Amino acid sequence: MQKAILxxxxxxxxxxMQKIENALKGLDGIEKGSVKVLFNSSKAKTAFxxxxxxxxxxxxxxEDLGYxxxxxxxxxx
Numbered sequence: 001m002q003k004a005i006l007x008x009x010x011x012x013x014x015x016x017m018q019k020i021e022n023a024l025k026g027l028d029g030i031e032k033g034s035v036k037v038l039f040n041s042s043k044a045k046t047a048f049x050x051x052x053x054x055x056x057x058x059x060x061x062x063e064d065l066g067y068x069x070x071x072x073x074x075x076x077x
Contacts, residue, residue, distance in 0.1 A: 001077040006044045029053030
């Protein structure tokens with residue numbers, strides 16, 4: 001498992017947070033209980049299995065919702 005922290009453009013509303021969280025939880029390879037979207041700091045955090053999903057696919061899922069990812073950091077969990 002690896003941990004990802006994705007810095008997003010400023011989130012405008014709490015429902016944006018919910019949309020991103022739900023999208024990430026729906027991805028194969030994401031550890032569902034690890035998904036956290038931080039409204040005040042505009043960050044998404046999650047743990048994922050790098051053999052099943054890549055950081056690029058995670059970024060794309062968020063960007064497809066209309067929320068640009070500014071920067072991603074991946075660390076071993």
